[in-house]
Amino acid sequence: MPTLSVFMDVPMAHKLEGSLLKSYKQDDYPKKMFLAYRVCMTEDGHPWVSPVVSKLRMQIAQDPSLNYEYTPVMGMKSFIQASLELLFGKHSQAIVENRVGGVHTVGDNGAFQLGATFLRTWHHDSQIVYIISLQKELHGLVFQDMGFTVYEYSFWDPKRMCMDPNILISVVKQAPRGSVLAVGNIADCNLTQSQWTKLMCIMKSKQIFPFFDIPNQGFSSGDLNEDSKILRYFVAKGFEFFCSQSLSKNFGIYDEGVGILVVVARSNQHLLCVLSQMMTFAHVLWYNPPTTGARIITSILCNPALQGEWKHSLKMVVENIVLTKEKVKEKLRLLGTPGSWDHITAQKGTHSYLGLNSQQLEYLVKKKHIYIPKNGRINFTSINANNIDYITQSINEAILFTMGL
Amino acid sequence: MPTLSVFMDVPMAHKLEGSLLKSYKQDDYPKKMFLAYRVCMTEDGHPWVSPVVSKLRMQIAQDPSLNYEYTPVMGMKSFIQASLELLFGKHSQAIVENRVGGVHTVGDNGAFQLGATFLRTWHHDSQIVYIISLQKELHGLVFQDMGFTVYEYSFWDPKRMCMDPNILISVVKQAPRGSVLAVGNIADCNLTQSQWTKLMCIMKSKQIFPFFDIPNQGFSSGDLNEDSKILRYFVAKGFEFFCSQSLSKNFGIYDEGVGILVVVARSNQHLLCVLSQMMTFAHVLWYNPPTTGARIITSILCNPALQGEWKHSLKMVVENIVLTKEKVKEKLRLLGTPGSWDHITAQKGTHSYLGLNSQQLEYLVKKKHIYIPKNGRINFTSINANNIDYITQSINEAILFTMGL
Missing domain, CATH: 3.90.1150.10 (Aspartate Aminotransferase, domain 1)
Known part of the structure; x- marks a missing residue:
């Protein structure tokens, strides 16, 4: 038999x-x-x-000095640096104070995977996550699989046929102290400045931990700074948070999963501890992140003329x-x-x-x-x-x- | 304050x-x-x-028909197909019977991550893994983090200064029924045919589940078929198993993590069920695997002349x-x-x-x-x-x- x-x-x-x-x-x-x-x-x-990406692909393929060696577990340093400046601005106080950092991840799924792994181990306050329903299938599952309790919320009010930014405030009001709030694409959230301020006030008093998602900076307003304005506001207000920053969509490099898990901490010392723990997780998850996309993006961001071409292409979109x-x-x-x-x-x-x-x-x-x-x-x-x-x-x-x- | x-x-x-x-x-x-x-x-x-890789990088960068769109969760089909043929031979009975498949992963770490996630959920027999000590730091941690009990073994006998293939047999003899045996680079194991046969016999009787690791097919003997001979022997003897197949090292694409989690099942029906479950895990882990490396490798493997150049480069190494x-x-x-x-x-x-x-x-x-x-x-x-x-x-x-x- x-x-x-x-x-x-x-x-x-x-x-x-x-x-x-x-x-x-x-x-x-x-x-x-x-x-x-x-x-x-x-x-x-x-x-x-983005037309400038195709140009860079050629340049990189012709570059004899590249050896395609393993990247460190943390990823490409220059890529992380350039991407953080894109998010927070070159003269961000938090960057100057060395309390902003990131780990190069396999796309935004990788960033959520890494962030959730960290929070499961080190966020003792609460294992409850509120997530926008659009993201539930992609990122909510990551939290769910790790044992978090995941609640959905939606900005869209189908009856009134409009985005209802107040939903975020009512979510935070009812969330237990110390919960994690995953906020999808903040540039599309439609909150006014005073609504954001109110939200932050409640979040701070209840120690709600923000986990932002910046899936395509520049695609909301066509202006990179405008699209990450709220994030900078959170930094200015002294928040510590995680942010999944994906650069696949706004460059048009979909087959690579070019992401970063951004960490904002109160001090450099805390940041280094968090990043060191994340490296042990990334070591197990993927060991070294793919670099083709990161290499292209870094070359564009570090060259003002190329960066200009890229920004123009975003505006056109x-x-x-x-x-x-x-x-x-x-x-x-x-x-x-x-x-x-x-x-x-x-x-x-x-x-x-x-x-x-x-x-x-x-x-x-x-x-x-x-x-x-x-x-x-x-x-x-x-x-x-x-x-x-x-x-x-x-x-x-x-x-x-x-x-x- | x-x-x-x-x-x-x-x-x-x-x-x-x-x-x-x-x-x-x-x-x-x-x-x-x-x-x-x-x-x-x-x-x-x-x-x-491999010199042929640099050539392909140029060709691919110049190809206007590529759109770099998201790959499916399963990965690049043509890449998986070509890699499986490399491992089992073009005329493998198991391939013909459609009971061999794979999921394109983020390198070998991704393959172990995916395999371990699957086994944690579906391998009810045992949550014990035996792993070669060299792999402990890289892959053993993956199992450990998921709650498996991990035991190490080593082929190297430092006293007699030689590889001791019998260690594998004694490991299997003492392993509890249904354990998982992670076997690193089989081509370097130095077991004789009769030792493999003996090992298989014990494994079968104790339902030990093999999880192979083929990190660099071709780098042991210079001959691709020779290096995966034992794997084919396991297929012929009716084993079901997982195998992490990495193609980063033997092509020289280190910064991409080009891997596959190979699944050999008893029937196509079982295979499809396993792969469907793996897709739900991969969906959460990385959503879509990076394709630059996979695209280069597929182009080489699907072209006999280029494949010849690649094989020659392996022999030289x-x-x-x-x-x-x-x-x-x-x-x-x-x-x-x-x-x-x-x-x-x-x-x-x-x-x-x-x-x-x-x-x-x-x-x-x-x-x-x-x-x-x-x-x-x-x-x-x-x-x-x-x-x-x-x-x-x-x-x-x-x-x-x-x-x-």
């Missing part, structure tokens, strides 16, 4: 994600379209790459997003689509809520072959001159159809 | 490794040398890169290692150094034991500024025409000096 498989008890895993993309790929309809790509797309439907949203709104207005569509232009960034209900979304997917995630948040860079009419007409149809139900 | 730091209880971490390299770097002695590099070195003391070991032995003989030095040429691979005791090693580090790890295992590719005389004379001195103690 043959022996049984060691794996006989292992069932097929539930699909985590990608099933929407899978359905899209299996669809034979010629006009099908997918509006849920994570990456920024170009006008002709390809993943966006954001201008295009703003224009696309305006066009979608205008086309819906011209079609006489019921409802106000101001919420589309009121949201910043590549991804925004369309503000459709589940029946309308189902209509778009099933009848019009337009693939949109269940939360109705689409990638606006996927909309271009070739498909904007089909998309807006379909949205109009979906709304008229479901009104009659 | 200022608030206290969140990190106030975090101490400085103990140094894991790298302190030998650090001491070396801080040493001002002009003739200092470091014989503990993990990577293969060239005659002129640089990390080795191995020929050079064999020659260096012969030279070291001969020089020690000519110096009249006491003892037999046959154990140097009897060992295969880039790294081999010198067979010195702790006093002799201390003498070399402290008096001669030759940096060698405590286990006395050095990287023979670090020895070249410029330093071989100094090294052999120093070894001779160390032995004469400690004989007089």
Whole structure:
């Protein structure tokens, strides 16, 4: 009799994600379209790459002085330095005081993995994490798998069809003392200065630990400083925090996972202790992070002319997003689509809520072959001159159809 | 009063490794040398890169069709396929039967991380791991951190100054039923065919689960098939196992961590279940693996002419290692150094034991500024025409000096 498989008890895993993309790929309809790509797309439907990146790839491949040796566990020092300056500004007081540092990670998942591992071991106050629901699937799982209790919150109010920044304040009010608050893309949060101040006040009194996520600095306003302004405000107010800084999306290096787990501490001494512990975790997690992306980015950031080209390319992307949203709104207005569509232009960034209900979304997917995630948040860079009419007409149809139900 | 730091209880971490390299770097002695590099070195003391890799880097940088988009969680399919064929042979029955698969990982650490995560969840038999002591620091920690009980074993018998393949058999004899046996670089294990057969017999009866490590296929014998022969033997005997396959070292792409966690299962159905579970883990660990290295390697493996160039470069490396070991032995003989030095040429691979005791090693580090790890295992590719005389004379001195103690 043959022996049984060691794996006989292992069932097929539930699909985590990608099933929407899978359905899209299996669809034979010629006009099908997918509006849920994570990456920024170009006008002709390809993943966006900052033009200066392609130039650097060539330069690096031709450089005979590079030896592609193992990087230290901490990662590329020059990359970390340049990225921190991007986040906090060159003349940041915290950088001058040597109390800001980072570990080069395998993308933002790596940064959350490393941060969560650290907090599990050293954050004795609480093992509770509040996370924005958009990030739940990607980063919430990291915390969950490590035994944290994870609660979701969402900025989007589907009834009022707008972002509700007050949600963050009510989350913090109810959170137990010492909880971790994962704040997704702060530049898209829509909080006013006074709302941030109020939030900080409560966070400080309850010792809530912030874990920020900067997935694509520059893609909200087109201005790098503007997009990390709030982070600098937290530093100025004396907060200690972690921040996942990803540079894959805003350079267009998606296949590398170029990330940093940023640490802001009260003093250099605390920072060094935290980083030393993180190195022991990174040693076990991946030993040395991939450097191709980091090398490209460092070369760009350390050269003012190249950095200028890159910044310009970010501005162009954001201008295009703003224009696309305006066009979608205008086309819906011209079609006489019921409802106000101001919420589309009121949201910043590549991804925004369309503000459709589940029946309308189902209509778009099933009848019009337009693939949109269940939360109705689409990638606006996927909309271009070739498909904007089909998309807006379909949205109009979906709304008229479901009104009659 | 200022608030206290969140990190106030975090101490400085103990140094894991790298302190030998650090001491070396801080040493001002002009003739200092470091014989503990993990990577293969060239005659002129640089990390080795297969010449065909540099060529491919250029080609890939110039390719306008590449979009550097996110790879799927599983990684690059073509890379996995080509690497599995390298390991098991193109006409492997297991490949034909679709019961061999893999997940593209962030280097070998990633492969062990993923494998250990899986085993923690699904290997209910036992949470005990036996691991070769050389790998303890790198991979043993991965298991330890996940709560496995980890025992070390070593092939090297310092008294008899030889590799003792029987150690593996005695380890397996005493291991509890269902334990995991991590077997480092099988090509360097020195077991005879009949010893392997005996080992397999015990492993099968005790349901010991093998977790192989193929860190640099081709670097033991210069022949890829020869170096993975034993793995194929395990497949033929109906074993199910995991194998960490790293392609960083044998291509010379050290800064990328190009790895695969290979899974051999009894049937395609079992394989698919295992891979689906692994995808959920990889999703949390790193989401998408870095692809630069994988892309280069796939292009080489899928082109017979380029693959030929690569294989030739491996042969050259191995020929050079064999020659260096012969030279070291001969020089020690000519110096009249006491003892037999046959154990140097009897060992295969880039790294081999010198067979010195702790006093002799201390003498070399402290008096001669030759940096060698405590286990006395050095990287023979670090020895070249410029330093071989100094090294052999120093070894001779160390032995004469400690004989007089």
